[in-house]
Amino acid sequence: xxxxxxxxxxxxxxxxxxxxxxxxxxxxxxxxxxxxxxxxxxxxxxxxxxxxxxxxxxxxxxxxxxxxxxxxxxxxxxxxxxxxxxxxxxxxxxxxxxxxxxxxxxxxxxxxxxxxxxxxxxxxxxxxxxxxxxxxxxxxxxxxxxxxxxxxxxxxxxxxxxxxxxxxxxxxxxxxxxxxxxxxxxxxxxxxxxxxxxxxxxxxxxxxxxxxxxxxxxxxxxxxxxxxxxxxxxxxxxxxxxxxxxxxxxxxxxxxxxxxxxxxxxxxxxxxxxxxxxxxxxxxxxxxxxxxxxxxxxxxxxxxxxxxxxxxxxxxxxxxxxxxxxxxxxxxxxxxxxxxxxxxxxxxxxxxxxxxxxxxxxxxxxxxxxxxxxxxxxxxxxxxxxxxxxxxxxxxxxxxxxxxxxxxxxxxxxxxxxxxxxxxxxxxxxxxxxxxxxxxx
Numbered sequence: 307x308x309x310x311x312x313x314x315x316x317x318x319x320x321x322x323x324x325x326x327x328x329x330x331x332x333x334x335x336x337x338x339x340x341x342x343x344x345x346x347x348x349x350x351x352x353x354x355x356x357x358x359x360x361x362x363x364x365x366x367x368x369x370x371x372x373x374x375x376x377x378x379x380x381x382x383x384x385x386x387x388x389x390x391x392x393x394x395x396x397x398x399x400x401x402x403x404x405x406x407x408x409x410x411x412x413x414x415x416x417x418x419x420x421x422x423x424x425x426x427x428x429x430x431x432x433x434x435x436x437x438x439x440x441x442x443x444x445x446x447x448x449x450x451x452x453x454x455x456x457x458x459x460x461x462x463x464x465x466x467x468x469x470x471x472x473x474x475x476x477x478x479x480x481x482x483x484x485x486x487x488x489x490x491x492x493x494x495x496x497x498x499x500x501x502x503x504x505x506x507x508x509x510x511x512x513x514x515x516x517x518x519x520x521x522x523x524x525x526x527x528x529x530x531x532x533x534x535x536x537x538x539x540x541x542x543x544x545x546x547x548x549x550x551x552x553x554x555x556x557x558x559x560x561x562x563x564x565x566x567x568x569x570x571x572x573x574x575x576x577x578x579x580x581x582x583x584x585x586x587x588x589x590x591x592x593x594x595x596x597x598x599x600x601x602x603x604x605x606x607x608x609x610x611x612x613x614x615x616x617x618x619x620x621x622x623x624x625x626x627x628x629x630x631x632x633x634x635x636x637x638x639x640x641x642x643x644x645x646x647x648x649x650x651x652x653x654x655x656x657x658x659x660x661x662x663x664x665x666x667x668x669x670x671x672x673x674x675x676x677x678x679x680x681x682x683x684x685x686x687x688x689x690x691x692x693x694x695x696x697x698x699x700x701x702x703x704x705x706x707x708x709x710x711x712x713x714x715x716x717x718x719x720x721x722x723x724x725x726x727x728x729x730x731x732x733x734x735x736x737x738x739x740x741x742x743x744x745x746x747x
Contacts, residue, residue: 315364315393317389317393318389318392318393319389321364323365323368326361326364326365327365329361330356330359330361330362330365330440333352333355333356333359333362334356334440334441334443334444335444336352337349337352337353337356337441337444337445338444338445338447338448340352341444341445341448341449341505342448346505349445349505350505352441353441353442353445353505353506353507354507356440356441357401357437357438357440357441357507358401360396362437362440362441363396363399363433363437364396365436365440366399366433366434366436366437366439366440367386367392367395367396367399367433367436368392369433369436369537370386370429370432370433370436370537371386371387371392371429375426375432378426379410379426379428379429380407380409380410380426380427380428380429380431380432381407381408381409381410381428381520382407382428382429384428384429384430385429386429395429395430395433398430399430399433399434399437401507401509401510404434404510404513405513406427406431406434406513406514406517407427407428407430407431407517408517408518408519408520408525409425409426409427409517409518409519409520409533409535409536410425410426410519410520411423411424411425411426411519411520411521411526412424412426417643422534423493423534424533424534424535425519425533425534425535425536426535427514427517427533427535427536431514431517432536432537434510435514435536435537435538436537436538438506438507438510438511438538439537439538439541441506442504442505442506442538442541442545443459443541445505445506445545446458446541446544446545446548447459449544449545449548449549450544450545450548451547451548451549451550451551451552451567451569452551453466453469453551453566453567453568453569454544454547454548454550454551454569454570454574455469455568455569455570456540456543456544456569456570456571456572456573457540457541457543457544457571458544463570463620463621463622463677464680466568466569466570466619466620467619467620467622467624467634467680467681468680469566469568470568470575470619470624470634471624471632471634473566473568473577474577474613474624474626474632475626475631475632477630479564479577479613480564480565480566480577480578480579480613481579481580481612481613481614482577482578482579482580482581482583482584482610482611482612482613483575483576483577483578483584483610483611483612483613483617484575484576484577484578484584484588484589484608484609484610485575485607485608485609485610485611485617485618485619486573486574486575486576486592486603486607486608487572487573487603487604487607487608488572488573488596488601488602488603488604489601489602489603489604489605490531491543491571491572491601492531492532492533492534492539492543492572493530493531493534494530494531494600494601494602495530495531495532495542495543495546495599495600495601496530496599496600496601497515497516497529497530497531499546499598499599499600500515500532500542500546501515503545504542504545505545514532514533514536514538515528515532516528517533519533530600540571543571543572546599546601547569547572547574549595550567550569550574550592550595551567551569553591553592553594553595554567554576554588554591554592556591557587557588557590557591558578558583558587558588558591562579563578563579563580563583563587564577564578564579565577565578565583565588568619570619570620573619573620575617575619576588576592581610581612584610585610589603589608613625613626613632614626614627614628618637618639621636621637621639621640621677621678622634622635622636622637622640622678622681623635623636623637623638633681633682634681634682635681635682635683635686636678636681636683636686640674640678641686641690644670644674644690645690645693647670648667648670648671648693648694648697649697651663651666651667651670652667652697652698652701653701656701656704656705657705659731660718660729660730660731661731661733663701664729664730664731664745664746667694667746668746671694671746675687694746695727695729698718698729698746699714702714702717702718715727718730718731728745728746729745729746730745730746
């Protein structure tokens with residue numbers, strides 16, 4: 307890899323990122339090829355070369371200073387915002403003398419009204435993790451199961467749902483599904499297993515695993531798990547769960563039992579020809595596989611269902627109907643959550659301007675619609691659209707209780723081709739002083 311000297315870049319803006327990304331990608335391909343051919347010594351040498359590359363360090367700093375968490379500091383309250391700080395940070399990413407600092411512990415809400423612990427590393431630790439992730443990602447992508455879709459580049463939940471459909475939609479497909487969920491997956495992965503089996507620099511990896519976290523000004527040690535919030539944690543999870551499909555295949559007969567594993571992060575499902583196959587063969591094999599890694603199945607979330615009853619996976623409901631067709635739709639829980647969120651936004655903003663309300667609602671509606679548009683969602687979209695209209699009409703009625711329905715319609719709704727009830731507002735832009743009409747998505 308031919309690289310320019312560090313002095314070649316006087317400012318952050320004059321860096322040619324396409325050249326840098328291409329050079330790093332070439333080395334990543336060599337790492338993937340070496341691990342695929344089981345040349346472990348060569349893999350280690352190439353990883354060392356990549357983690358000491360100036361170009362790779364530039365990409366690592368670029369990632370942590372441009373993602374969503376770039377303004378969230380660790381325990382040292384330091385962020386890198388200026389060009390000078392970023393270039394100086396690149397030169398500080400060295401293995402020698404590196405000591406990981408404890409994480410800043412925060413909690414984020416979960417969908418079940420619980421709270422999920424999140425560890426925030428310092429900017430330097432984040433950049434160091436991003437650097438070693440560049441060397442570990444080719445390995446994790448090579449070792450990962452074919453039908454594992456979580457935390458992997460160029461894969462998404464839509465791919466996982468499509469694979470579920472392919473496994474269950476044929477006439478002779480499996481009839482039963484084991485819905486599995488790993489209990490506190492990130493928090494319980496065995497450190498001993500990670501240090502023994504993750505093909506990366508063990509000294510650096512141990513620094514991150516044993517760094518501990520600070521909460522209420524007290525330091526707490528970490529004996530198990532990998533921190534949620536660390537950039538490299540998803541890749542560690544991918545490697546930890548790689549081999550799950552093989553464990554299931556070794557315990558079953560592929561043609562007779564019709565077992566397929568579809569996984570997304572720590573949520574996965576296994577199809578089976580009969581309930582007994584899933585209960586007596588598949589589930590024990592999975593439990594044994596997870597036990598070696600310090601993990602176990604969640605009793606509450608793990609269950610076996612028939613395909614005609616349907617099951618929920620990644621916010622979708624997958625079910626085979628009496629006509630023999632397998633349809634994927636938004637689950638009842640997903641519909642309930644989006645309605646609750648829309649209702650909360652509208653009711654908590656009774657006096658805001660129409661423009662602001664539209665700007666609050668549009669990202670929520672557009673994001674939910676884009677997520678579920680690949681499924682059979684036409685009727686559900688109609689019902690949700692009607693629900694939004696009724697909620698908005700109630701919001702308008704409260705603001706103008708003495709006005710007629712015709713006045714309220716003309717004030718807040720406009721017509722377009724084939725559409726008669728478009729919620730909108732008129733604003734004047736400062737630059738052109740023209741009427742601009744933002745609409746509800």
